[in-house]
Amino acid sequence: MRPFSAPLVAAVALLAPSLGWAQSMTPTAVLTTQPQGGDTRARVVMDEASELTVDVRNNTSSGSPLFRRINEVWFALPSGYIPLASIPPPGWTVDYIASERWVIFYNQDSCNGSGDYGLGQDESARFVLRVVPPTSNNDQNNERFVASQTFARDTCAGGDFTTSVATSAASWSRSGLYTQVDVRPRVMGVGGDIDARMVVENRTGTNHNNTTVEGPSTGAGAVTFQVVDTEPTPFRMNIANRNAGVYSARVRTGSAGTLVARVRGVSGNGNTVSPSMDARMVNVGRSRWPWTWTPTTRSTTRPCGCGSR
Missing domain, CATH: 2.60.40.2230 (Uncharacterised protein YcnI-like PF07987, DUF1775)
Incomplete structure (x- = not known):
């Protein structure tokens, strides 16, 4: 490999800002x-x-x-x-x-x-x-x-x-916390309720008291909603190390569209949180099928096939 002159490299480096180079002159x-x-x-x-x-x-x-x-x-x-x-x-x-x-x-x-x-x-x-x-x-x-x-x-x-x-x-x-969330049902009309079940696992080496769940908030979609009920009340639990706490919330939808709820677990002192977790998508106020079925009547009269007499 051909050696490079150190003074030459230094000189080029000094010229770099005036030439508009944003990159480094060394690897x-x-x-x-x-x-x-x-x-x-x-x-x-x-x-x-x-x-x-x-x-x-x-x-x-x-x-x-x-x-x-x-x-x-x-x-x-x-x-x-x-x-x-x-x-x-x-x-x-x-x-x-x-x-x-x-x-x-x-x-x-x-x-x-x-x-x-x-x-x-x-x-x-x-x-x-x-x-x-x-x-x-x-x-x-x-x-x-x-x-x-x-x-x-x-x-x-x-x-x-x-x-x-x-x-x-x-x-x-x-x-140190890991959160899982499940929501049901996943298809409903406007005004229907969604039940969210959240499990917060304590993966640390110590107990975390007054741990709560932030959310559910809207991760994606345009559905408006209101949290109408939570358990436990107050919405906090003491979670021992290597254990889990189970939380639930009932959410009432206010508009049509799709909804992806987002939650995360947070310890009482705020020093330990989980990554944000998204629930599976909920479809509000829309049919699951692109077509509708209209029942029709069918004649049960049997032709006699006897002709005129």
Whole structure:
């Protein structure tokens, strides 16, 4: 590989702002974790098979003499995490080194192919890591990949990338509560009632008192509704560690359309929450079938077939 002059690289870096380049002049990969559903940040659940979605973007300027493409990404999970079979994006494969908590993605494009390989300038790929996080007493809101062992690289031209694991955008939360919700019926007329049953599991290592359920709120759809009854009353429970609390709510619909109710569990002190969970869709004021059936009468008179006499 031809060596580059350090003064030349420094000079180009100084010129970059005046040239309007937003990218780095050294190989840099930007990691961004993605929230799911109604959450504002990415979340995984303690002691539960969870999916952590991470976008990786090549932030290296193609005008840099150090420009490289990303065709390999190594994620080093925090201590206590167990890697599971993960989902590679199209054109990538995945491998694991469980003893080091590494999840490794490889781009399948050939280094000697006719086209480009991997991720070029400002190109990104979305990686879904399936993991089982460890247990603690409360939510952990600053989870990060291991900085010294998480990196992207170009195995064709050679060279590793600096990764942005220290930024808040690359962090996520490890939740100690897990919520499930079921609603019935799922088809009704306007003014009908929906019964929602919510189960909040305490996955932490300690008890959580006065735990409640926020919602149901509208996750999707335009149906208006009003909560008319809840159990227990007051709507709070003390949930021991490794146990669950069962809550119910009756909701009265006020308009037609579709409704997806969204809920989440919250501990009494607010320090432990579950990811937001969406119920299955409810159809209000609409027929389940695109046609209607109108009964008709059928004659039961039998012709005599005897003709005139």
